[in-house]
Amino acid sequence: MLHFSPPFAIIPPVPSRPATIGGKRNELKGSDVSIEGVSKSFGTFTALRDVSMVIRKGEFYSLLGPSGCGKTTLLRIIAGFDDPDGGEVSLDGTSVLNLPPNERHVNTVFQNYALFPHLTVFENVAFPLRLKKTPNATVRSRVGDYLELVQLSSHAEKMPAQLSGGQKQRVAVARALINEPSVLLLDEPLSALDAKLRQHMLIELDAIHDKIGITFIYVTHDQQEALSVSDRIAVMNAGQVLQIGTPHEIYESPATGFVAAFIGETNMFEGTVESVEGTMVAVDVTGLGRILVTEDEPPAPGSKASVVVRPEKIRIDTERPAPAKRTDINFLEGSVDEPIYSGSSTKYYVRHQSGTMLKVIKQHANWSDEGPEIEWKDKVYLSWSADDAYLLGAS
């Protein structure tokens, strides 16, 4: 494992391969996956409720949600291990629900890797080829290619029990890819690895995705993972899809309070819409007073709404910032309740006079950043632009 650290400095380049794997870069060879109104219950418990999504050819698509929200269940339905109670799953427009798992052009990287303990690494990867009675010479060269793709050529003769977690994970990836599926399903493939290795493997997976160009459906409950590699993300909770969008959309304009809170940290204040001028909405928040928010589709005055602002969008100063000419800046005063230092940034819990607690994240800057350090009990001024906050309807 030592050869992985430091994780970012030496990321071994994914070896440039002859045309055997992947072919032309960016040529999309995967399948569209369409899921329509899929539901699934276990007894009286509803694990999936009318789930629909369309995953495009070659996309790196993440299913993100807290534990038990039904991600694995959905993946198992796509792979063919479970049948949905209702709804439709199709690949490139053709329903696959009547096909057994071995006849779907879908392969899975299991959460526990599910490597065959009685076979060597080589034979694990060769397994699908052996099933098809591929000639030995072909098996040798194909398995060689894929082991090289996941950088395990020198471990071919080991048994799975002799591998580290990261190596097992890569065997599982190679084994799932060797059949050249049009969709690869990954069920929290990194959850058993430590944080550093996870970062490293994530980058490798992304590189493999770029190289092979097939559709990846990636299940995770780690929002950082999902944000960093996905083309699009479906956020799920309690068996339902809450929002589908690019990482940017999901982070910057979450559809619900749950999504906002689940994806990164957030401040959320409930209030009543006071007045609307164009796109500028003034919300009367209990305790904090009048807060300005810009909103493309402003709600009617008098309606309930929540103001949401990310902690890193809030500026924190020990002196009141010079009264800007801008009129769209919100100012609040408070005192630092607790600073939490975490290396590249510090998170401050700031208590407003009204008692409301706000989270603020301040990136540690370089020498050009002036001003005294902010400490515990300091009186601070918080400010953020109306553009950086958004409104969520009462729900």
Add this chain to the structure above:
Amino acid sequence: MAPMAVRSRTSRGPGRVRNYGPAYAGPAGIWLTVFFVAPLLVIVAYSFMAKGLYGGVEPRFSLEAYRSLANSVFLRVSMNTLGISLVTTVLAILIALPCGYYMARSNRKTLLLMLVIIPFWTNFLIRIYAWIAILGNNGFLNALLLRAGIVAAPVQFLYNQVAVTIVLVYTYLPYAILPLYSTIEKFDFSLLEAARDLGCTRRGAIFRVLLPNIRAGIITAVLFVFIPTFGAYAVPLLVGGKESYMLGNFVAEELTRTRNWPLASAISMVITLVTTLGLWLMFRLQGKAPQAKDPARSGGERRAP
């Protein structure tokens, strides 16, 4: 970091713990020596002695017993015994595999285990007599067949090789089910899904993934059935006929009726040798099996019962 790890693995510290293993194993060792090794040696010795006039042995070296093994009757009985034992073993394993699999995947494991063990509460001989009551000419099965009008006269089920095989399979089935159940119970069933995912049919997954991984259990089950059946005595005696005579009956006959103790001992030696050979063969098979242990298989499927 690396040198530390090496050090901690090799250095044991000054206060080495004394090994009391031999002391703990002592009682069992004495027991086995007195009641197992010694009698075995006696049998070996007897088999190389001359027959006494009225049973027993004459204490002088003789190969007479072994020489008299070279006759067609002994050869036929040996082949018969081997045949019955092999068929019984294969049948028992074929029945026990699905049973063990079903038990391991069931969520009423304890109940099913009890059901397998319950027959042991009844005496072995009584269970054989129960089979006589079922298969006999006036037995339950014939009564049923006659009543249903399937046969006109009672069918002779008993006193042949088939009856012996049926009762032997019945008797030793639990010995096959239990080791198979316990290995299948430890098997990670998500491997079957992985196999299906990679292109296996349902059956293919069983043959390519389940069976190789429960090899140790199969080997144990084979031994547990084959060894006692090869020396079977009571079952062929009670439900068998002339053509289902087995080596065990041969030994009893020589011991009690013909009173040729050296011959009985020599036949016992053959039984011991064949079963030992079987044992050795199976251990070799097992030795070739790769280590099927995966301690790091963490975060597994939580969707079991």
